[in-house]
Amino acid sequence: MGAPLIDLLQFTSVSAAVLDRARRRPRQIAVERPSVLGAAWEKISAASLGDAIRAAGLGWIGLGLEPGDAVSILGSTSYEWMVMDLGAQAAGLVTVPIYETDSYEQVKWITQKAQVKAVITDSTVQANMIRQLDKEPELAGQISVVFSLDDSGFTRLLEHGRAISPAELDERLVQIKLDDLCTIVFTSGTTGRPKGVEITHANFLRPLNAVIERRSWNDWIYNPGARVIYFLPVAHVLARFLGYQQLVGHGTAAFLPNPKTIVQDMQTFKPNALLVVPRVLEKIYNAADATAGSGIKLRIFRMAARTAEQWARLKESGEEISFGQKVKIRMARRLVLNKIRKLMGGNLQGIVSGGAPMAERLGRFFIGCGIEVLQGYGATETSGPLTMSDRIGNKTGYVGQPLLCNEVRLGEGGELQARGGSIMRGYHGEEQLTREAFTEDGWLKTGDIAQIDPDGNVKITGRAKEIIVTAGGKNVAPEVLEERLKGHPLISQVMVVGDNKPFVAALVTLDKEMLPTWLKNHGIAQMDVTRAARDPRVLEALQRAVQRTNRAVSRAESIRKIKVLTTEWTTENGMLTPSLKIKRNRIRDAYGEQIEDLYAKTDKK
Known part of the structure; x- marks a missing residue:
């Protein structure tokens, strides 16, 4: 059953929207996570999530941080990561995510460039690295606070907020403006030194609102009963964006730090949607192919895979599916494909793939398994998704139409260019690079070569520089x-x-x-x-x-x-x-x- 649509543009931050959910639907289960003791998963209500965000916001204030100050979270995907991030937003701070795989020099560059004043890490080892680099001449004691989660860092953050009046957080929340800086995300970068992408509160809220308005994704992410696992790094803007999408809605999210346990976690949590990069699907397919072994079992698997692709092509084309083809797909599912769906929890309805191009044969294989496969396209500079496939009229190999807040066009050489509500403010402290990133008439140059069909669906065909x-x-x-x-x-x-x-x-x-x-x-x-x-x-x-x-x-x-x-x-x-x-x-x-x-x-x- 669908939930009433919310106009997110009535808010000035994602934090305010999540806290509004906590007030409206306090008993909804917003998050589930594995228990520390390894027993049944812990269920966290929207009210408890809201309380945690407010406590984290007060904690950041209690550390002496002022609106506009930058703070970093260095760690893996987790419930605490999201709470600390949303708490920082509520306090008017600027979150600067750091990947746990970033090198010493990269972390040094990011913290120096963004003038980070406080860092919370996953581990004591990471915290010691931060303390060491803070002694470097370029930083010279710039970072005043370093906590680690494995040394009660989350609890210590909350303790710092106990002496702060809740009214102070409320005041900071109402002072936030849509065009205020929300986060600086340093591009993971396939080339060169990372650039700090400035993303405003509006850059998140406008596309978040556009996804809700599209409606076809709402059963997966927004409505009651929507259950999504997030295991990709939330330091990556797409994972973070879709995590926000879940938390402002009515569904339940699971933020998991260890990708190696994803199969076991899917069987316990039973998601109806999954956010992945194509390589994850490739490994699932290859594992199934390898497990089939050789001889008759391998021939059956390959037959089922071909049948899945053929069936997906027919479904996509709108052609009538013959009785014989229906029999073949039923047999393929009974012998092979249903087992793969069961491996992924049994309730999986849809897969959202982003971050890199996905092979068409791979998408069609999972469609043949009875799982819808949609693709999104975007970059750090577009605050997450620029385009998204629609469940109605989805075309395999295409990354969908632009969200309602965005526009796209083809420039010289077929380069995809974009403008709209999700486009970054610019590169932090890099005026020349910012000018070079846009055309003279204000369109972002994505660097990707694309085609656009008559219905406005975008197909990425390559990277201009590659x-x-x-x-x-x-x-x-x-x-x-x-x-x-x-x-x-x-x-x-x-x-x-x-x-x-x-x-x-x-x-x-x-x-x-x-x-x-x-x-x-x-x-x-x-x-x-x-x-x-x-x-x-x-x-x-x-x-x-x-x-x-x-x-x-x-x-x-x-x-x-x-x-x-x-x-x-x-x-x-x-x-x-x-x-x-x-x-x-x-x-x-x-x-x-x-x-x-x-x-x-x-x-x-």
Whole structure:
């Protein structure tokens, strides 16, 4: 049953909207989380959430912080993270998220650039790092407060607010203006030093309101009964935005710090919607493919996957689905697809994918499982989503139409440009970079190449700066090849290369989690990644995967050679962003010798 729509633009901050929910629907369960003791999950009412946000806001004030001061939260996704963030907003502060994978130098740059005055971390180790960098000449004691959650940091924050009058927080709340700065989010950045994106309260509230007005997502996120798991870093603006969407509505959210327990957590929490990046879906698919083993079981799985894709195509086209096709999808679901849906909690109705392009075959597979798959597109500079797919008229491979508060157009070379309510104020302390980010008539240059269909649906076809131009002058969009090649269960990450080279090649990393299962299924003795990267049988399987990938492109765009690497790319070693995008410049620098080896014999001719 739908809930009455709320006009979020009556508020001047997300915090005010969440606190309004606490007053209107105090008994609604707003959040559930695993119990510390490992028993039944703890249920947190809207009233309790509101009380916690107010207590955190008073705590920030009790630390001596004034409106406009910057505070940082360095840690994983959690209920406490959201409460501290919303409490800071209520106190008129500016939240500056820091990823737990950020390096010492990155944290130093962020805290210095944003003039952060207080930091709360997950761990004592992180807190000690903050104290150490605060001694550096560039900061010189700028950070006055450092707490860690594993040393009662959350409790200590709340204790600082006990001497503060609740009326002081109320006064700060009403003083907040829509155009006030809400947060500075430093881009995870696939290239260069992070830039601080300034996002106002209006930049969040206008798109949040636009999503509610669209209505088709409301059963998943907004209405009573909506249950969504959040395990992506809430330091990332999209995860944070959708977390806000849930908390201002009537549903129940679960903020989980450990992605490794996601399958177990889904089976307990039983979400009806899930926010993911495409790589998560890729790993679920590859795990199912690997678990199928070989022989008849593998043939059944592959048959079910093909049937799912065919059924999704027919459904999307609006064509009449034949009796035979209906029988095939029922059989595929009974034998394979329903088991995957059950693995994801059994109640999953929809998946929201963002952060990176998703392969169309992957989306159609999950649609065939009976799960709607919608995509959104945006960037830190758009405060989260710029466009979102609609459940009505959804087109696989498209990222939907712009939210009602936004507009899009195509600029020179097919670059997607945008303006509207969710577009950033600018880059913090970087006037020149801010000017360069916009056209002369005020449209944000996204840097992404796109197409727009007659209905206004947007399809992202590549990244302008990432287009490869071979020595023969052929333009190659690497994402198409990379996404298809990652469909093989042995492959973890791919980076296509070939700029100013005679042909296209690729660096490939192996998935160490999938490797043992693949070896067992193929009757090959167990070996580590280093040996597997040289094993002829593994290389032959990868070459077949390359051949299948090349069917999607012309010969000039085809991958001719691959180099299998022995080290997986991760956020920890700096090769991936927190949203699991590859950092191309970093990888090119780190593996320059291996890239040159791919062309060595050719270059000598």
